[in-house]
Amino acid sequence: MxxxxxxxxxxxxxxxxxxxxxxxxxxxxxxxxxxxxxxxxxxxxxxxxxxxxxxxxxxxxxxxxxxxxxxxxxxxxxxxxxxxxxxxxxxxxxxxxxxxxxxxxxxxxxxxxxxxxxxxxxxxxxxLRPLVALELRLETHTRASGISASVASDASTKEQFREVVAASPDVSRDEREILRGVFSLKGTEVQEIMAPRIAMIAIESLTPWSEVLARVRSAEHARIPVYQGSIDRIVGILYAKDLLPAVIEGVTPVGGWLSLVRPAVFIPEGKRIDVLLREFKAAGNHIAIVVDEYGGTAGMVTIEDILEEIVGEIRDEHDREELPIEMEHGGKFWVSGRVSLEDLSHAIGQRIGNDDAATVGGLVFSVLGRVPRAGEQLVFDGFRVVVERVVQRRVDRVYFERDAAWRERTA
The missing domain is CATH 1.10.132 (Topoisomerase I; Chain A, domain 4)
Structure with a gap:
């Protein structure tokens, strides 16, 4: 025994x-x-x-x-x-x-x-799959039963924290904006911050080596998507640093430049950016291709796009000195077409909303119902809106000004 x-x-x-x-x-x-x-x-x-x-x-x-x-x-x-x-x-x-x-x-x-x-x-x-499934189900049920009782308390706690931070004299304006960005991560989806497909810089897989080098130099990006035939068929990501040995030696990479292409990460449009940030950190990845519900390429997102939601616009030596939102006294605003309606509402102190759009460019498209032309004007929620710049059917810059009728009513 x-x-x-x-x-x-x-x-x-x-x-x-x-x-x-x-x-x-x-x-x-x-x-x-x-x-x-x-x-x-x-x-x-x-x-x-x-x-x-x-x-x-x-x-x-x-x-x-x-x-x-x-x-x-x-x-x-x-x-x-x-x-x-x-x-x-x-x-x-x-x-x-x-x-x-x-x-x-x-x-x-x-x-x-x-x-x-x-x-x-x-x-x-x-x-043990059945036991794990039972454990997950019990855990989900337990969380669900406690969520309804804790949501109001959680929201109240967050709001109290924001108020305390806003009232503190030791917290600067930039620090308040960073905290606001941190709180907004959980409610922001990838499609709200991604670079749309029309703004993507990519290289076709049949491009000759000399043209690849020229494209990488002109793009001035560290990572460039590579596609086969159509932008909807992304085959990988080309890292500029992987080209350096061949460029220094003045030779074509052994096996062709496609041998340097790394696998791409694909994510849905609706993924929350706080989840994506954790995945980027875990995998050591900095870029992902965003796909729509039909499997086509909707755009791409980088870790810099997520960090900009926290700390604001990050500029390098190649960025143009054009702020996403520029304000002038008297209720005048110059806004990038990629700015979200939430950020615009926060900047102007008034909610600008539309159920069919998430960005300023999308708002203009939704109101006009067609591709706008530069110089077109419209009135929306007490603002005179002027489309200042359109690039390849994409609204690039929009001017907002308080409408005269609105000023008379509020005078």
Whole structure:
């Protein structure tokens, strides 16, 4: 009996060691480090399901190990004092041997551990999938039952925090704007900040090497999408830094310049930018192609676009000195067509809204019902609106001025 229990304790202890090492390795995995066949473990959703399965397996194996050790040492028949001391010693020893050490090893050798244990992880995930699904369902139900009671309190807390920050003399205007940007991340979707397809600079896959170099120099971008035949068929991203060795040596890259193209990341228009920022950080990626509901290219978004939602416009030596929103005394505003209606409303102190549009350019299209011409005027929500600049059927710059009739009514 004692030998059988000892054997069970050893086997279940080995299982606990493997599961702890796997959990530590999965927790420490970073984007782009695993082979392509195991890249699924870098997906946050898939990794979460696997880690839940591993946690259940660890709990079961630790429980079996503890019971087997207790029976092997015959603690149930030993005096209470001896049984207590033995149990505490066994727990500390098992925690060190089956938890702390294996987890540290998994974190420090994460790639090798994930590769070595991937068959075991696959089996555990499949076997425990029903339990994980039940756990997720219970968790969702618990959160849903508590959300309705906490939403009002959460919103009130955030509003109170904003008011405290706004009233503090130690917080500058720029710092207030940064905090406003942070709070707005969760409610902002990718389609609101992306560069639309018409504004994308991309390279066709059949472009000769000399023209590729010329295009990269003129674009002055670090990353350029590459497409095949149509912009809707993006095949990857060309990094300007990958061209440097060939440019310095004055030769064509071995295997052609397409061999330098890296895989592209595709995301839906409705993805929240706070989620995308976390994915960018986890994968070490800085650019993603945005696709519409039909699978076509809607635009592209970079990590700089997200950071600009927090800190405002980021300029480099190549950017033109033209602010997204320029204000002049007397209620005059010059606005980029890409500015969101929410940002415009915040700048002018009045809500400018339209259910069919999210940006200033979209608003002009929605009101006119056609492609506008430069110089066209319209009146909207107490403003005289002038389309100042149109580039390739895209509204690039718009002028807003308080309408005279509105001024008479408010005088």
């Amino acid at each position: 004692m030998i059988a229990m000892a054997s069970i304790a050893v086997l279940s202890g080995i299982a606990s060691v493997l599961f702890a090492a796997a959990d530590g390795a999965l927790e420490a995995c970073c984007g782009g480090q695993l082979p392509s066949v195991l890249r699924r473990y870098e997906s946050p959703d898939h990794r979460d399901r696997v880690q839940r399965s591993v946690a259940i397996a660890r709990l079961a194996s630790n429980l079996v190990t503890g019971i087997a050790v207790a029976l092997a040492l015959r603690l149930n028949s030993a005096p209470f004092g001896w049984a207590l001391v033995s149990a505490i010693t066994a727990v500390l020893f098992l925690t060190l041997v089956t938890e702390a050490v294996p987890r540290a090893v998994g974190e420090s050798h994460r790639i090798a551990v994930v590769i070595f244990l991937s068959p075991l992880l696959t089996v555990v995930e499949i076997l």
